[in-house]
């Protein structure tokens with residue numbers, strides 16, 4: 001479920017009174033293409049190591065890259081969903097450095113002329129909306145994956161899996177617009193949701209298809225200039241991002257409190273000790289010697305192509321939330337939960353389309369359905385209760401054919417067995433509309449069995465009436481209409 005706030009404690013008020021943190025995020029996402037960005041190798045995750053490789057992605061001499069059009073389209077989808085301007089001309093560049101996971105000795109990326117710039121997304125923090133700028137979105141290739149065996153420094157073996165090498169990535173760089181770890185968390189959550197909705201990436205942090213580096217600085221509140229920034233790498237979950245930012249803000253604030261200066265450096269998040277540790281300083285920073293990639297043509301995006309891609313974009317989460325609130329009379333909170341994924345939103349709309357009331361559908365989905373799915377570790381797509389089946393159940397409740405207490409039991413049986421509500425209600429005799437004759441018969445039996453209480457009632461003990469109602473409800477297994485039970489009992493007892 002998408003959450004735009006988190007349980008993590010925020011910064012202490014006395015810290016925020018004195019200092020203002022500034023945060024910008026650099027996010028890498030793997031684009032969901034079948035094949036790599038410059039060759040035809042598969043991008044499938046989890047295949048045996050070094051089985052999805054060819055001379056191009058292994059960087060063998062004499063090979064030439066060929067740009068995957070689908071990768072450009074995926075990046076365009078993300079750029080449009082993030083309100084960026086897609087440039088009609090962009091260009092690939094070589095980013096030169098040596099590392100075993102980079103067989104060519106350079107990464108093909110975009111530098112001076114990225115695919116898209118100048119976008120934004122909107123986050124919501126404690127009910128207030130805030131726009132966070134997106135500086136640029138560009139295309140690049142992923143490096144291979146290093147695997148280490150053994151944990152001691154001396155007994156470590158390193159392996160390289162080149163399957164990932166050449167997987168298409170988009171790097172999405174934010175403006176330094178965030179001011180708290182919570183805002184950074186909300187930005188990443190919102191970005192993730194947009195990328196999922198647009199089908200651009202499966203944004204799985206565990207499998208590495210979403211990676212985030214955080215830039216953070218602290219300045220005295222009211223200062224015009226930003227402070228010196230530190231880049232934090234190696235956070236592999238949303239929670240760690242937030243923890244790392246909080247730690248780093250506190251560390252920098254203490255440096256400033258001591259009258260010292262923060263040094264510009266890259267630090268790593270150590271998640272076993274919950275601290276950031278220095279990795280490299282600015283003096284040792286890479287000089288990548290970027291230059292235009294001579295083996296690839298510039299990328300040209302025509303207005304027609306851009307519009308064609310725009311037409312295939314789905315309704316985005318924010319628009320969907322607003323529409324749900326007005327169209328189905330549900331609360332903004334309901335809408336947020338129900339749009340947390342496209343599949344959940346589609347399910348909800350299917351339930352409502354076949355005639356279930358919106359609010360009831362929203363309530364039932366957020367309680368019984370989501371609980372059932374969670375307990376059985378199932379995704380909404382694999383729900384044993386289809387939207388039509390849930391709608392049928394809700395209509396039975398709405399028309400008072402069954403009580404809501406009974407409906408909960410029926411739902412549990414539907415979830416377990418896949419049978420329909422009507423089938424279960426008929427088979428187990430759960431219909432609420434116990435006929436008046438059946439109620440009357442039950443009432444006569446209860447009265448016949450309890451002459452003492454009848455006498456009490458007749459001598460003016462009104463309290464005992466409840467006893468009769470309870471007995472009749474019990475005899476009709478809780479399915480009789482309580483009003484009918486009342487009326488019939490009054491009639492019989494006063495005759």
Ligand code: ADP
Pocket residue numbers: 022023024025026173174175176177215216217226227228229
């Ligand atoms: P670099 O040249 O080191 O890559 P950039 O200017 O390209 O730095 O910015 C990289 C990221 O750092 C961006 O997300 C940007 O928003 C963020 N950033 C820039 N300056 C600061 C700062 N002073 N404090 C926090 N984040 C910053």
Ligand code: ZN
Pocket residue numbers: 036039040041052053054055056057058166
């Ligand atoms: Zn290849």
Ligand code: MG
Pocket residue numbers: none
């Ligand atoms: Mg930069």
